[in-house]
Structures are given as C-alpha cells and as structure tokens.
Amino acid sequence: VQLLESGGGLVQPGGSLRLSCAASGFTFSGYALSWVRRAPGRGLEWVSAVDSTDDSTYYADSVRGRFTISRDNSKNTLYLQMNSLRVEDTAVYYCAKVDGYNWNPFDYWGQGTLVTVSS
Amino acid sequence: EIVMTQSPATLSVSPGERATLSCRASQSVSYSLAWYQQKPGQAPRLLIYGASTRATGIPARFTGSGSGTEFALTISSLQSEDFAVYYCQQYNNFYTFGQGTKLEIK
Numbered sequence: 001v002q003l004l005e006s007g008g009g010l011v012q013p014g015g016s017l018r019l020s021c022a023a024s025g026f027t028f029s030g031y032a033l034s035w036v037r038r039a040p041g042r043g044l045e046w047v048s049a050v051d052s053t054d055d056s057t058y059y060a061d062s063v064r065g066r067f068t069i070s071r072d073n074s075k076n077t078l079y080l081q082m083n084s085l086r087v088e089d090t091a092v093y094y095c096a097k098v099d100g101y102n103w104n105p106f107d108y109w110g111q112g113t114l115v116t117v118s119s
Numbered sequence: 120e121i122v123m124t125q126s127p128a129t130l131s132v133s134p135g136e137r138a139t140l141s142c143r144a145s146q147s148v149s150y151s152l153a154w155y156q157q158k159p160g161q162a163p164r165l166l167i168y169g170a171s172t173r174a175t176g177i178p179a180r181f182t183g184s185g186s187g188t189e190f191a192l193t194i195s196s197l198q199s200e201d202f203a204v205y206y207c208q209q210y211n212n213f214y215t216f217g218q219g220t221k222l223e224i225k
C-alpha cells in the first residue's frame with residue numbers, strides 16, 4: 001500500500017489550494033479515506049472523511065464550509081479542495097486509508113504534504 | 120464532540136524499562152480506540168485497534184487495555200526505536216485524537 005500526497009505549498013490567507021493523494025497497492029474503490037493534519041507544535045487533527053463511493057462526506061467543525069473532500073475511483077486519487085485558508089490551517093496534511101468502512105482506524109498513512117498559510 | 124485527553128504530556132523512561140501511557144475519553148467509546156506511533160518526519164503508524172488488538176507486524180511488547188472511557192498503552196522493555204510520540208484516537212463517533220504523549224529517553 002502506498003499513499004502519496006501532493007499539492008502543498010505557501011498560500012496567502014484567503015487563498016485556495018487543492019491537495020491530491022495518489023493511492024496504489026489496494027482496491028481503492030473498496031475503502032473509505034480521510035485527511036488528517038498536524039499543525040506545528042500540535043497533535044493530530046482529523047479534517048475530513050469520504051466513504052468508498054463518494055456518496056457521503058464528513059468534516060471537522062474547523063473546516064466545514066471551507067474544505068471539500070472528493071475522490072476519483074477511476075484514477076485512484078483522493079482530493080482536498082481548501083478555500084478561504086487561514087493562518088491556523090498551516091499544517092502537514094496526511095491522507096489515510098481506513099481499515100474498511102468509516103468509522104474504523106487508519107491502517108495506512110501517506111508521508112504528508114506541508115501547507116503554509118502566511119502573508 | 121468526544122474529547123480525548125492523554126497523560127502525561129511527556130514521559131521520560133530508561134531503555135529496558137516499562138512505560139504506561141493513559142488516554143481518557145469524555146464519554147464512552149466502548150472499545151473503539153486506537154493507538155498510533157509517530158516519529159519525527161514520518162507518518163503515524165497504527166499500533167493498536169479495538170483497544171487491545173495489535174496491528175499487523177506490531178511487536179508483542181506493545182499492549183493496549185481498557186474500555187469505555189479509560190485506556191492505556193503499555194510498552195514493556197523499551198527499545199531505542201520506541202521513543203516517539205503516541206496518540207490515542209476514538210472512532211466510535213467520527214474521529215478524535217488525543218493531544219499526544221512524547222516518550223523520551225531518560
């Protein structure tokens with residue numbers, strides 16, 4: 001199993017960014033996925049989840065209305081569209097594979113991509 | 120939202136000794152509790168799920184226990200590679216992580 005995030009970078013407050021997570025080594029369409037972040041000096045924070053078919057999506061209160069999770073099962077790729085970014089969104093963002101359906105633990109994680117929101 | 124509280128924030132232990140990390144949930148999560156290990160610059164790794172089941176390839180020195188609101192992770196005979204940050208996570212109602220316990224060499 002491999003999960004490879006991309007799309008991070010430096011963006012100004014109020015700006016947008018789209019993260020991608022390319023997956024391989026498992027039947028992508030059969031598993032739920034999540035995004036988790038770790039801000040500098042802080043712990044892990046769950047951000048968003050999507051079920052295996054993209055029919056149901058879930059968000060932490062801190063990002064609801066600003067972030068959108070989606071997946072393309074034909075491309076084995078997970079996305080996170082981040083709009084109206086704030087300084088407090090600065091973090092390393094990880095994609096994580098769920099061990100089956102939502103709400104189960106994360107059995108595989110990517111290495112993460114750094115998002116820095118700063119003027 | 121279920122709040123997860125880990126203690127202590129930092130634990131200093133000598134190699135070869137035992138370490139016990141605690142995690143408390145603000146309401147019952149039954150057995151829906153996982154533990155992860157994270158080292159600097161690395162992705163988190165699943166250690167324990169279902170409160171007490173070791174994930175694939177996890178050594179037997181890692182033991183999880185508890186249910187409801189009180190949980191513990193015990194690492195017997197600490198090895199050098201065990202010094203890291205440990206997080207508990209509930210998955211009974213969405214997902215919530217504890218703030219982490221840093222296990223450092225004494």
